[in-house]
Amino acid sequence: MKKSNRNLTIYAWFLSLVISVTLVFSVTPALANNAPVLSQTYWPYENQTGFPVTEDAVYPLTALQGVLISQDANGNYTAYTDTENDALDKIKIVTPPNAGLLEYDHDNNTSTSKEQIQANDEIPVNKLNLVTFTPAANGYGNDYARFKFQISDGQGGGFNGSGTSSDGAWAIFDVTAVNDPPTFSLGVAASGNVELDEDF
Numbered sequence: 001m002k003k004s005n006r007n008l009t010i011y012a013w014f015l016s017l018v019i020s021v022t023l024v025f026s027v028t029p030a031l032a033n034n035a036p037v038l039s040q041t042y043w044p045y046e047n048q049t050g051f052p053v054t055e056d057a058v059y060p061l062t063a064l065q066g067v068l069i070s071q072d073a074n075g076n077y078t079a080y081t082d083t084e085n086d087a088l089d090k091i092k093i094v095t096p097p098n099a100g101l102l103e104y105d106h107d108n109n110t111s112t113s114k115e116q117i118q119a120n121d122e123i124p125v126n127k128l129n130l131v132t133f134t135p136a137a138n139g140y141g142n143d144y145a146r147f148k149f150q151i152s153d154g155q156g157g158g159f160n161g162s163g164t165s166s167d168g169a170w171a172i173f174d175v176t177a178v179n180d181p182p183t184f185s186l187g188v189a190a191s192g193n194v195e196l197d198e199d200f
Contacts, residue, residue: 035157036082038169043067048143050172055140058132064171065128068151081163082153088125089154093117094161094168097133099145100175105130133173140177146170 040046044067053059068088070078076085096102096119104123106113108130117123123131135144148168150159162169 033086033153033155033157034083035160036077036080036086036088036151036153037160038080038151038162039078041162041164041169043169043171048172050143050146050174053133053135053144053173053175055135055175055178056137058134059173060129061131061133061171062129065125068125068128080151084153084155086153086155088151090122090124091128091149091151092159093119093121093123093147093149095119095148097145097147097173099139100133100135100173102131102133102147105132135173135175138180140175142174144173144175146172 042048043064044051051059051063068077068079068091072078077087080088093102096117102117103114104117104121104127106115106127117131133145148170150161150168152159161167
């Protein structure tokens, strides 16, 4: 009987050792966070119709911000796919606009902090409303300017682009012309006298 108890004790000890070793080596490693991927290559529309800007006006990127944070009825983000469905943290400018001026007002005080955005600058998504695009004087036209950007959820997945281009997607601006008032030049000597009709 004593021998049986000893065998039982040895068995119990061996079983506890097996369980302990199994627990140590069966820990599931943490999964790497997947980078979000934009659902389009061109924004706001895949057909390359741009954000509507008026000539000589300052255009805040509020619309782009709204697109990037938009969710459907199920809480899924509509502008990009992400395995973890994380909210976007920031964007990175890959290529600045080819025309006009893209500026970031860091503390919402245009007189002290507005800076021109350069390649590789990172901008928090919740601050995109403080980024503005301004066409050059008298500049207008469809696809007047565009810049390339990448997105990140800030969870270790890194920056990524669109489903067809990992190096970035494009934001496009269509600038509508404004009818400028006419200019008038008489082209006469300074000492000359000119009479104009009162209804001119």
